[in-house]
Each structure stands twice: as C-alpha cells, then as structure tokens.
Amino acid sequence: QQQVKQSPQSLIVQKGGISIINCAYENTAFDYFPWYQQFPGKGPALLIAIRPDVSEKKEGRFTISFNKSAKQFSLHIMDSQPGDSATYFCAASILSGGFKTIFGAGTRLFVKA
Amino acid sequence: NAGVTQTPKFQVLKTGQSMTLQCAQDMNHEYMSWYRQDPGMGLRLIHYSVGAGITDQGEVPNGYNVSRSTTEDFPLRLLSAAPSQTSVYFCASSFKGLGETQYFGPGTRLLVL
Numbered sequence: 147q148q149q150v151k152q153s154p155q156s157l158i159v160q161k162g163g164i165s166i167i168n169c170a171y172e173n174t175a176f177d178y179f180p181w182y183q184q185f186p187g188k189g190p191a192l193l194i195a196i197r198p199d200v201s202e203k204k205e206g207r208f209t210i211s212f213n214k215s216a217k218q219f220s221l222h223i224m225d226s227q228p229g230d231s232a233t234y235f236c237a238a239s240i241l242s243g244g245f246k247t248i249f250g251a252g253t254r255l256f257v258k259a
Numbered sequence: 260n261a262g263v264t265q266t267p268k269f270q271v272l273k274t275g276q277s278m279t280l281q282c283a284q285d286m287n288h289e290y291m292s293w294y295r296q297d298p299g300m301g302l303r304l305i306h307y308s309v310g311a312g313i314t315d316q317g318e319v320p321n322g323y324n325v326s327r328s329t330t331e332d333f334p335l336r337l338l339s340a341a342p343s344q345t346s347v348y349f350c351a352s353s354f355k356g357l358g359e360t361q362y363f364g365p366g367t368r369l370l371v372l
Contacts, residue, residue: 155299178358189263189349189363190302235301239358244309246292246317246357251301 148173150238152250159257165223167253169236172217176238180247181210181221184233193234194221226257261285263364265350271370272340280335280367282350290353291333292317292361293325295346302349307357308333340371 151170159165169179180195196203196210196219203210209222223230236250266281284291292307304317308327322344324336333352337344347368351361 152301180360182361182363187365189351189365190361191363192360195360241356241358244357246304246307247361249302251299 148248150236150248150250152236152253154253155251156254157256159223159226159255161226161228161257161259163226163257165221165226165230165255165257167221167234167236167255168218169220169238169250170216170218171238171248173238174217175240178239178241179210179212179219180237180239181208182235182237182249184235184252186232190233190235223255226255228257228259231255231257263350263352263362265348265364265367267367268365269368269370271372272337273372274340274342276340278337278340280337280348280350280369282333282335282364283331284333284350284352284362284364285331286352286354286362287330288352288354288362289330290355290357290359291327292351292353292357293323293333293335294349294351295319296349296366297346305335305348309357337369340369342371345369345371 182190183193184190207224212219239247263284293305294302306325308314350364353359
C-alpha cells in the first residue's frame with residue numbers, strides 16, 4: 147500500500163514532442179506529490195509538486211495532472227528539449243505526522259535533437 | 260548557501276573494509292536522510308534523523324550506521340563493506356518533515372570489489 151508505481155522505465159522523445167510519465171499510488175492518505183529531476187552525476191532536485199485539492203498544476207513547459215479517484219498522477223513535458231534529458235522520479239508523502247517520502251523507480255528520458 | 264554537500268564523490272573499497280560517507284547541510288534543516296540509488300529501484304531510504312541526537316532506520320538499514328551529533332552533519336558508516344553495497348548514495352535534508360521537499364546532495368558513488 148506504500149508503493150508508488152512509475153512508468154515507463156525509459157522514454158525516447160523527439161525534440162518538440164510531448165513527454166508523459168505516469169505514476170500510481172494506493173495509499174489515499176498521501177497529500178503531497180512531488181516530481182524530482184536528476185541529471186547525470188547530480189542529485190535529484192524538486193521540479194514541480196501538487197497537492198490533491200487541484201487536478202492540474204503547470205509551471206512553464208511542465209504540467210502535473212492529478213486524478214484523485216484513479217489514484218494516478220502524471221508529468222507532461224511540452225515541447226521537450228534535449229536539455230530535458232534526465233531521470234525523473236515521482237514521489238508521494240503525507241506532509242504531517244512524520245511520514246517518509248516514497249519514491250517511484252524513476253524514468254530515464256532521452257530527447258533526440 | 261552551499262546546500263547539502265557530500266564527500267567523497269567516488270570511492271572504491273575492498274570487501275570487508277569500513278568507511279564513512281560525509282554529509283553536511285547549511286540550511287538549518289532538522290530532518291536529514293540517507294538514500295541509496297540502484298538501477299530500476301529508485302531511491303531507497305537507509306537511515307534518517309529528525310534532529311540532533313535522534314536517528315532511526317529506513318527501508319534498507321542493514322550494514323549501515325548513522326549518528327547525528329549536530330544539526331549540520333549526518334555521516335553514514337559502512338561497517339564491513341560488501342559488493343551488494345555498490346551503489347550511489349545520496350544525503351538529503353528537509354525543513355519541516357520527512358514528507359516535505361527533499362534537498363539532495365550531489366551523491367557519492369561507491370564501488371565495493
């Protein structure tokens with residue numbers, strides 16, 4: 147019940163295309179859903195995050211879509227660029243009560259120029 | 260602010276050797292964590308601390324020890340290295356809780372022969 151399932155494992159997208167990464171969770175108590183971006187040789191860094199009271203959050207070319215009833219959320223990267231090539235992790239947590247963040251397995255994105 | 264720093268960046272050990280991975284943060288965060296990253300397995304929590312003098316086990320604690328004598332530092336000790344501990348290790352900190360945004364260090368790549 148604590149797992150976060152992420153797909154696909156890897157993704158190749160043409161420059162200018164849309165990259166879509168999906169995650170699913172089971173614990174309905176989760177109330178914070180961040181996405182982390184990790185470039186090779188670096189640590190993960192927060193990219194964008196959403197709370198379950200909204201269905202979508204957009205920051206520039208990055209959008210999180212959230213479906214509470216299906217217990218799914220996804221990251222959309224519009225107009226994908228070679229500089230977006232990185233590993234992306236979805237995560238879920240409960241902000242109060244000392245709950246630890248649960249990470250998905252990660253998606254390696256490669257954007258072809 | 261340097262954020263979260265980790266040393267060394269890369270280390271080779273022989274089976275049975277011990278070593279300490281260093282982690283420090285200058286953001287005055289109470290919460291600190293150690294993760295290991297393995298291909299296809301995402302980020303798995305090893306140990307964490309909710310404040311100076313307080314530590315607890317995460318998902319994969321066996322073979323590792325931690326201590327937290329100051330708010331800034333959170334070293335991870337490998338007691339007797341095994342090839343299964345070959346991984347990339349990330350230290351992270353967060354301000355208000357383990358479920359909040361995690362700020363990651365650049366990582367230590369460890370190879371155990």
